[in-house]
Amino acid sequence: GAGVSQSPSNKVTEKGKDVELRCDPISGHTALYWYRQSLGQGLEFLIYFQGNSAPDKSGLPSDRFSAERTGGSVSTLTIQRTQQEDSAVYLCASSLVGEGFEQYFGPGTRLTVT
Amino acid sequence: QKEVEQDPGPLSVPEGAIVSLNCTYSNSAFQYFMWYRQYSRKGPELLMYTYSSGNKEDGRFTAQVDKSSKYISLFIRDSQPSDSATYLCAMSESGTYKYIFGTGTRLKVLA
Numbered sequence: 001g002a003g004v005s006q007s008p009s010n011k012v013t014e015k016g017k018d019v020e021l022r023c024d025p026i027s028g029h030t031a032l033y034w035y036r037q038s039l040g041q042g043l044e045f046l047i048y049f050q051g052n053s054a055p056d057k058s059g060l061p062s063d064r065f066s067a068e069r070t071g072g073s074v075s076t077l078t079i080q081r082t083q084q085e086d087s088a089v090y091l092c093a094s095s096l097v098g099e100g101f102e103q104y105f106g107p108g109t110r111l112t113v114t
Numbered sequence: 115q116k117e118v119e120q121d122p123g124p125l126s127v128p129e130g131a132i133v134s135l136n137c138t139y140s141n142s143a144f145q146y147f148m149w150y151r152q153y154s155r156k157g158p159e160l161l162m163y164t165y166s167s168g169n170k171e172d173g174r175f176t177a178q179v180d181k182s183s184k185y186i187s188l189f190i191r192d193s194q195p196s197d198s199a200t201y202l203c204a205m206s207e208s209g210t211y212k213y214i215f216g217t218g219t220r221l222k223v224l225a
Contacts, residue, residue, distance in 0.1 A: 004157070031211060040122065042202065042215040043158070050211070091157055095211075102148070103213065105157035 002026070004106035006092050012112045013082055021077040021109045025094030033095075033103060034067055034077050038088040046090075049075060050097055082113045117141050120203055120216030128224050133190040137203035137216045140184065144205040144214075147179050149188045152200045152218065161201075162188065193223045 005024040013019050025032050034046040045059040049069040060066070064082075069075040079086055089110050093103040120137045127133055135149075145166055150158035162177040164170045164186075170177045176189040186205075190197055200218040 033211075035215075040217065042118070042120075042217040043204075043213075045212060048211060093157075102160045102163060105150075105159065107155075107157045110155075 004092055004094050004104055006090075006106040006109050008109060009107065010110045010112075012114060015084060015113055016081055018078065018080045019082055019111065021079075021090050021092075021111070023075045023077070023092030023094075023106060025073065025075070025092070026104055029094035029096055029104070030072060031095045031097050031101070031103075032069060032075050033093040034075070035091045035093065036061075036088045037091055037108070043091065046077070079111075082111075084113050087111055087113045115140060117214050118203065118205060118216045121219055122217050124220040124222055126222045126224060127193055129193060129195060131193050131223070133193050133197070133221060133223075135188040135190075135201050135203075135219050135221070137186050137205075138184055139186075139205055139214075141205070141207070141214075142181070142184065143207045145208040146206045147177070147186050148204040148213070149175075149177055150202040150204060150215075152202060154199075158202055195223050195225045198222045 007022045030051045032049040035043040047067045048056040064080045067077045089108040091108045093105045095101045095103045118139045147164045149162040152158040167179045167181045174191045178187045200220045202218040203216040204213040
């Protein structure tokens with residue numbers, strides 16, 4: 001079946017602009033994760049959604065970052081007033097719920113803030 | 115100190131070599147250990163998945179977990195140029211969905 005998809009694949013924006021990144025998880029996966037991957041850094045957890053439960057936003061680096069998940073499927077990560085340090089690859093993953101279930105990653109969105 | 119440490123490399127080996135990739139960690143509560151492979155400009159893909167200690171083998175890949183030393187390894191036998199990628203270790207505690215990732219080791223297998 002189809003894997004996790006993300007759009008756009010690349011985004012170049014000017015400092016101060018808002019951006020929206022989209023993630024379509026694998027059908028049937030109720031858990032969805034956003035990560036940020038910067039050069040030389042590991043994957044940094046941002047936010048976790050599971051079904052209708054309140055999301056775990058503990059990894060969001062500032063209040064400029066927000067995310068939502070509509071209808072338990074598609075998710076959007078929004079970054080307001082982008083800064084140059086926001087430049088990174090933003091990865092989305094989905095999984096079945098429960099411990100020990102593997103996370104499947106999308107190809108990522110490469111964000112460049114000029 | 116980071117919870118998970120991984121040598122970033124790059125590691126260059128000739129085709130056919132045995133490759134050893136390693137991660138150390140500090141959290142003794144980690145129970146799940148994963149290795150992901152990430153090709154350039156792609157998302158990570160799961161290679162190996164181990165619960166608790168021991169070895170697991172899948173084709174040319176072997177994952178080892180030594181919880182007493184807080185050390186995990188991924189061995190690649192008969193390495194191929196197509197194995198050239200960044201290898202990320204990831205770990206999680208029992209009862210949690212959060213993975214903690216290493217920074218990744220960049221591997222280049224020379225033909």
